[in-house]
Amino acid sequence: MPKRIFLSFIFALATVGLFGLAFAKDAVPLADDPVTEQRLIVISEEMRCLVCQNESLAGSRSDLANDLRREIRILIKEGKTDEQIRSFMVERYGDFVLYRPPVKPITWLLWIGPFVILLAGIIGLMIYLRRRNQSVPSTTLSEEDNRRIDALLKDTKSSSTENTHD
């Protein structure tokens, strides 16, 4: 009996070991020096992965993202500036790869659109409020009204105290 338990234990260990191997194979080699890696992260976090468009180039595990990170590492090692690396990417994939596309006529709507809508909303609200103010005539209360208010207030006060006694 103990032998069987021992064997299954060994088997379990081997299975875990195999899984470990499988994952180890997936790990992507980092550049040798941390400085390059740091710059790579800063640059690629500002870029969109084209395969899985909701992920950044830094975070994506797609094959293309791996290849592009490899290319960016090479460019960093060649001593290219961040600007040169960005234009390397834009020349191939367009402004779409940049999370912050440059401000130019085609992206004006993208950049100022939200502010235009906000401004339109504020103006609309102001016009509406001003009109409503004008349409509600201010009235002064008569003696009779005041007496009725007092009576009503007294009534609610006494009824609320009664309620608390219940």
Added chain:
Amino acid sequence: MKAKFLIPLLLFAILVGFLAVGLNRDPHEVPSPLIGKQAPAFELSQLADPKKTFSPESMKGKPWILNVWASWCVACREEHPVLVELGKLQVAPIIGLDYKDKREDAMAMLARQGNPYLLSAFDANGRVGIDYGVYGVPETYVIDKAGVIRFKHIGPITMELLNQKIIPLLGELQ
């Protein structure tokens, strides 16, 4: 002032308009900045014969089609019969770019499904693919006599696309 009740209706119509446009657009089709630009130069070994090389320079003087494919790509298998059809029409030479593939797998696929390519360049590590802005295989480029990219399609080409866009464009470029 009676038209006031129409305002929400109008806003709703505008919203529906935006959503309809959004739904009918494929966000994976990113307009390529390479259109109207010179096709990037490269020199790669040929798939069938590693000793021979191919460079786009050698295609100058006639319009041609560059088709990025791979044996591991399911959509390419789907597209392949359309390319075979196009090859039969002989409107323009089709050059393949075998992207991140294994030679024997690629050769096996061509043997199985037919070979519409004049030849295929073998891009083992995908470096040339990056220069062409490839991000979803298959991709198809139409390149003119002067070596300028005139058209790019991402995803499998269909008979409709061939008849409505690619063949008329090649006719213009002749």
